[in-house]
Amino acid sequence: MLKLQAQTTLPTDFGNFKLLAFSEKEEDWMPHLALIAEGTELDTVTNIRIHSECITGEIFHSRKCECGQQLDAAMKYISENGGIILYLRQEGRNIGIINKIKAYQLQEKGFDTVEANLKLGLPADDRDFSPAVEILDILGVDKINLLTNNPEKMSSIENSHIHLNRRIPLNIKANETNYSYLATKKSYFGHLFETSLT
Ligand SMILES: [Zn+2]
Numbered sequence: 322m323l324k325l326q327a328q329t330t331l332p333t334d335f336g337n338f339k340l341l342a343f344s345e346k347e348e349d350w351m352p353h354l355a356l357i358a359e360g361t362e363l364d365t366v367t368n369i370r371i372h373s374e375c376i377t378g379e380i381f382h383s384r385k386c387e388c389g390q391q392l393d394a395a396m397k398y399i400s401e402n403g404g405i406i407l408y409l410r411q412e413g414r415n416i417g418i419i420n421k422i423k424a425y426q427l428q429e430k431g432f433d434t435v436e437a438n439l440k441l442g443l444p445a446d447d448r449d450f451s452p453a454v455e456i457l458d459i460l461g462v463d464k465i466n467l468l469t470n471n472p473e474k475m476s477s478i479e480n481s482h483i484h485l486n487r488r489i490p491l492n493i494k495a496n497e498t499n500y501s502y503l504a505t506k507k508s509y510f511g512h513l514f515e516t517s518l519t
Contacts, residue, residue: 323455326352330359335393336400343456353452354408355460356396361403363462366486368404370395370468371453373411376418384498385425391491395468398489405462407453414438415447433505446510450477457483470514490514 323343331340337359344352361367372395378388395406413421420443427437435445454477457465467478468489478485492514495503506512 323353323452323459325459331356333396333400335396338396338400338406343452343459351410353410353456355456356399356406356408357460358399358403358405361405363460366464366466367462368399368402368468368489369453369457369462369465370399370404370406370491371409371450371474372406373409373414373448376412377421384496385428386499386502387493387495390493394491394493398468398491404466404468405460407456409448409450409452411448414445415449416441416443434502435505435509446473448473450474451481454478454481454483470512472511472513488513 323345326342326344326347326349328339328341331338339357339359341355341357342352343355372388372392375386375388377383378386379392382389392406398404399406412418413424416424416438420438420441423441424434424437424443427440428434432440438445450473457463463482464484464486465478466486466489467475468491469475470491475485475488490513503512503514507514
């Protein structure tokens with residue numbers, strides 16, 4: 322069971338947030354995080370982004386995916402409109418950074434993001450969005466708008482006791498490096514966006 326372990330205010334380039342850490346044990350070095358925009362009301366319909374960690378995209382600005390741009394766009398939207406970013410520690414669609422690097426190496430040989438995972442004996446997508454529901458429960462949020470293109474995230478909310486009011490699309494322009502990755506996300510995982518090149 323997740324517990325709120327610590328919280329503080331966090332001024333950012335996008336505005337002021339509250340940063341909260343959730344884990345089962347206080348010694349957990351990789352707790353899930355929640356960023357709550359200043360002034361957010363939790364007892365009405367709340368804008369939520371469920372975002373899974375991607376160190377290559379968010380920290381190193383990798384052009385192989387769009388996670389960094391999605392996180393920035395979500396922080397901007399939520400700072401302006403109120404809401405919460407739930408940052409889940411499931412690197413590489415939950416295969417971990419070592420396997421992700423191995424998968425990237427296979428992709429250099431021509432495998433796509435799904436084929437590479439399967440060739441490593443790993444699931445195409447092993448993410449679990451239930452910690453997001455657990456954190457919303459702790460925060461007392463039960464009606465949300467979800468910023469996402471991912472139908473899996475929508476169904477994980479729809480299958481919970483949280484009411485999904487509507488989806489807010491997160492449109493990111495593809496670049497030449499991530500174009501085929503985004504095309505696979507759309508064709509294999511059914512993500513809801515246009516894959517137009519900038
Ligand atoms: Zn990424």
